[in-house]
Amino acid sequence: MADRLASDLLRPVFQTTRKFYALIALLSGLVLCGVAAWGYQLYYGFGVTGYNWPVYWALHETNFVFWIGISHAGTLISAILRLVNATWRRPVTRCAEVITAFALMIGAMFPLIHLGRPWLAFYLIPYPSERGIWPNYRSPLVWDFFAINTYLLSSLLFLALPMIPDFALIRDRATGLRRKLYASLSLGWQGTPKQWHRLESAMHIMALAILPIAVSVHTIVSFDFSMAVVPMWHSTIFGPYFVAGAIFSGIAALIVVMAVLRKALHLENYLLPLHFQNLGKLLLLMSLLWGYFVFNERLTAWYGNSPHEMNVFWSTQAGEYSPLFWTMVLFNFVIPFPLLAIRRLRSIPTAVVASSCVVVGMWLERFLIIVPSLARKSTPYSWGSYSAEWPEIVIMVGSFAAMALLYALVSKLVPIISIWELKVGEHPRMKAAATVPETETAGELL
Amino acid sequence: MSHRWGMSVDLDRCTGCEACVVACHAENNISTVGPEEAERGRAKHWMRVERYWEGEFPDVRLKFRPVLCQQCETAPCEPVCPTYASSHTPEGLNAQIYNRCIGTRYCANACPYNVRFFNFYNPVWEKPLDLQLNPDVSVREQGVMEKCTFCVQRINAGKIEAAANSRELRDGDIRPACVQSCTANALVFGDLNDPESAVSRLSRSPRGSKLLEELGTQPKVTYLERELWQESEGIRRG
Amino acid sequence: MKAIYGLYETPEAAQRAFSGLRASGVAASDITVMSPEPLEEWEFASQDSKTAMSWIAVLGAAGGLATAYLLTAITQKIWPINTGGMPIVSNWTNIIIMFELTMLGAVFATVLTLLIAARLPSKLSRLYDPAISNGKILIGVERPQDSELDRIERALKAADAEKLGRIV
Secondary structure, eight states: OHHHHHHHHHHHHHOOOHHHHHHHHHHHHHHHHHHHHHHHHHHHOGGGSSOOSSOOOOHHHHHHHHHHHHTHHHIIIIIIHHHTTOGGGTTTHHHHHHHHHHHHHHHHHHHHHTOSSGGGGGGGSOSOOTTOOOOOTTSHHHHHHHHHHHHHHHHHHHHHTTHHHHHHHHHHHOOHHHHHHHHHHTTTOOOOHHHHHHHHHHHHHHHHHHHHHHHHHHHHHHHHHHTSOOTTTSOTTHHHHHHHHHHHHHHHHHHHHHHHHHHHTTOTTTSOHHHHHHHHHHHHHHHHHHHHHHHHHHHHHHHHTOHHHHHHHHHHHTSTTHHHHHHHHIIIIITHHHHHHSGGGOSHHHHHHHHHHHHHHHHHHHHHHHHHHHHTOSSGGGOOOOOOOHHHHHHHHHHHHHHHHHHHHHHHHSOSSOHHHHHHTTSOOSSOGGGSOHHHHHHHTO | OOOOEEEEEETTTOOOOOHHHHHHHHHTTOOOOOHHHHHTTOOOOSSEEEEEEESOTTSOEEEEEEEOOOOOTTOTTTTTOTTSOEEEOTTSOEEEOGGGOOOOOHHHHHOTTOOOEEOOSOOOOOTTGGGGOOTTSOOOOTTOEEOOOSOHHHHHHHHHHHHHTTOOOOTTSOOOHHHHHOTTOOEEEEETTSTTSHHHHHHTSTTEEOTTGGGOOOOSEEEEOSSOOOOSTTOEEO | OOEEEEEESSHHHHHHHHHHHHHTTOOGGGEEEEOSSOOTTSGGGOOOOOOOHHHHHHHHHHHHHHHHHHHHHHHHHHSOOBOTTOOSSOHHHHHHHHHHHHHHHHHHHHHHHHHHHTTOSOOTTSSOOGGGGGTOEEEEEESOOGGGHHHHHHHHHHTTOSEEEEEO
């Protein structure tokens, strides 16, 4: 059993198909287009974008918040489910953690992309410079710097540590250069009880640590908006609202990625309908939670009837941005709710449809938080609008391609389902192993 | 005694001629951006004259409000700048330090008056207009935020001049470009710490109010008008 | 010789080998166990003592907290700049930096402890058999005394070893 498991899951690492090369070529091309668009923006000036007075934040910042939001997939699945001992999580944890790592890296590019003078971005690093000045720790952007770096480092470690035994697995089966590579990657792992014990303790502690970090990261990203006295930004609900939205979009992204992996890598025996069912239920929960937060935010604004806020409110409910707003509601709530709530409808295809809608809907939500408020600030003479130009759109497409590219490359480097964790799930965890009836053991296989 | 610079704008005198806007451009090396870019919203009018129509025909009234950086005492643009490019001087000015600016544009979003402008492109002056640049003011490159400074170069020049002549600064010694060029004498600039200065007296006038005062930014520009504006949905953009 | 070991298909067999070795007089600390997955519910794989890892993580967190406090408070005082009337040493906002560096300290301390305690990275020069990656469990003795060799071999064989290996 263990043998077949390992060979199934290691097949993508050891065998490369022609389709893979084609995919890599295509994705690399798109990423290069994105990079070129950024180069164009740097060379010709920020004015090539659609940004203007007063809409100084638009697509780049939307993408920033969007990708950081997507990165909350791994944390929820890995850390929370690990801490509550939900055994069904095992095939899913690494997929999710990889999403987190890459979404964070891509998200962290956007603060650089949106800067007017990115070559001076190092001003944000706290070091004793010859200028004698330090970053302004009162600024939410500096909080972003610390939070995202902390989360990125922690997530990378959280992802990399359980990979060590799997690297050892590959080392033992590989030959030549590949063997040398994995020998160094596995750090000489042998699998003694001491090493396993230490590894699992470390994972436990990191799961505990990474949860508050994840909550703090998206809260701090929300502070980028709520700290400014801009109508419909300066709301105390933003912290929890953003975290819930992040987990929501993260789970949706995870479902989509898992469905793609299942088909592309023939993992039908490992990523089971059960996993999609469970994640689908979580997605439903988050959809309801998201609806709750949006209702809270909107009702408070409408009931309070403050003139500054109502200008923004009506522009999203009935004015210029209403098509986007109602599309968002459709994609985030109206479509996913029946597909996920009605058991007969909940299946892998419907979960993927619901999730894809949610990914689009959540992107729209970020856009609708940022742009309408800036377009309708407190003095009517300075109201404006925004329409995207091609540089920011191409950069956005490049970011999606970068995610897919990184994911494809990583699935070649390491088994996308954690082999040793799956094996652990296969045998009973109780000390009195002999008393466990056969049926329960079979159920544990999942 | 230290100074605290402030301004008063008399809306009952303002004719909307926009001489202040032009003077500001000339004094502070602000480039024009051309009609296409202006249409896209990239114009950088540190001082702008907002035009509002009030009422319905035939009882229509035309109102002008010159808006510039309010140099807020508790400026919302200052804490949010990650590099201290937007910070407060001991004389009460909100300083924009171009060298520190990396162009996050957070300050512009936080400003409720929308008086902060971003250099979307490197500024261009076609010959021979490049000969009229003011040597006392830097030229900002693309990616840098800028805004009204109360002509800090003139403030500094005034202080240096007074010190060189071993005398105190007098009220009216320092006049920013907009104040100097106002044809209706609607703009008055001076030291709010001097209770006898013109701007101090005008700021205590019963006609005086502050723009968006309820937001708590503590602006240092006082707007004088006989009757308050109806700032409700009735106002269309002029 | 350097080591003698047996490879076992199931944890039950490995446990029998382990008990057999203990019975023939080999100390538990002299027995080397290697497995492709953690088997903590079995006696042979849970000989390890408790770790102080949690406490070290807390220590790392404290270090991170101190670093963040000093970084923010000291640098804000070195060049005091008024921003919007906020205090120069702005504790409410510094708390956020302190939180992040606290968590980072805990994470770094944990990872460092793991690497040091598990003696990673290490060279694969010790006793090892690639069959472990195929699901076998290795029970063996390193640097056995010549006098014990027979007893050890018998104990290992008695538990249905799939393969017996010797490293000279």
